[in-house]
Amino acid sequence: MVGTRDASEIKGPLVDGPVVDWTDGPVVDPAYLDAIATAHDQGGFNRVLIGYGAVGPEGWAIASRVLHATRTLRVLVAHRPGFVQPSVLARMAATLDQLTGGGRIAIHFITGGDEADQRREGDFVAHDDRYRRTGELMALLRRIWTADAPFDHVGEFYRSEGTFSSVKPVTPGGIPLYFAGASGPAIEVGAAQADVYAFWGEPREAVAARMATINAAAARHGRAPRYSISLRPIIADTEREAWDRAEWIAHETARRIGLARERSARDGRYSGLGGARHETYAVRRDVGGTTSEGRKRLIAMSSERDVFDERLWMKVANLTGAAGNSTALVGTPDQVAEALLAYYEIGVTTLLLRGFDPLEDAADYGRRLLPLVRSGAAEVDARTS
DSSP: OBOSSSOBTTBSSOEETTEEEOOSSOSOOHHHHHHHHHHHHHHTOSEEEEOOOTTSOOHHHHHHHHHHHOSSOEEEEEEOTTSSOHHHHHHHHHHHHHHTTSSOEEEEEEOOSBHHHHHHTTOOOOHHHHHHHHHHHHHHHHHHHHOSSOEEEEOSSOEEEEEOOSOOOSSTTOOOEEEEOOSHHHHHHHHHHOSEEEEEOOOHHHHHHHHHHHHHHHHTTTOOOEEEEEEEEEEOSSHHHHHHHHHHHHHHHHHHHHHHHHHHHHHTTTSOGGGOSSEEEOOOSSGGGBOOHHHHHHHHHHHHOSEETTTEEOHHHHHHTSOSSOOEEEEOHHHHHHHHHHHHHTTOOEEEEOOSSHHHHHHHHHHHTHHHHHHHHHHHHHHHO
């Protein structure tokens, strides 16, 4: 994952569940974005996620910068349906695909489990309805990208006449569509439309169970999606050093949350959206303000204990209220590679890895972790073919 500033739970603007304070430094640092994109490109990553937030920098502009700053790196642009018409989105993605050599664009559909964040952008559509809208949009994009003549569309959420795009994706397979969602309505849409179904980091048994449910739903549509899992590796030369670093990360995260709360109380920044000039409002830790089933799952798991499987660490997920990708794998590079390959062996073929020190960790993963994962995956393939 790349961002426009050097920030995470342990660095950059102070973060608490409801508030991210953007007063410290520029929101967009082009030099940092170039540096972290280059680190991923040189480190051997295939693709980087560009995230989405209701008041954050715009993702397609970031994608353009990343693609032009790198040689082979691909992008996965997070997109929230409801704000860009299908024909416009289709042309945006296909045009960028053409301008950057082809095959470097993918879209990650995030339908939204935080009602307040949806309303900030003017979306008051209910949770389950939003997933049906996402499904309609994904199907429409594929039709627009492959249609050789204009067509009319009348659906539940979108209506158009003479829809057509003269610009198409470069590769015959088109632009990959990633998708995330843990609720029943989400599963129905993802099973029918997603090329890649994305999970946050959960224990292997839970991931396998979710995959089985989605596979059964996808089979009814004659489909078989691939799977992605998002994790935060914490690696060190020894296992003890890795766990010590993990505990320091938890301590620093808690300390910074405390500072954010003190500053918010002092400056009155919880007075409501209208009273905040410099803050980005994010999800709250309690589940009452979210309709995200994935977040509720992580909150419940992280409340139960800190460590699952051999080294899946959820302490930061508990501290932050599972606000995004927040579960880690802790150990030496060999140990973390082994844990990642355990997901690969149950059918997860995309690993979305992000560090708590994003730039330094990306370079470190490229040197010490990715080669082990790739060689191990080749051994798994040879053994199971």
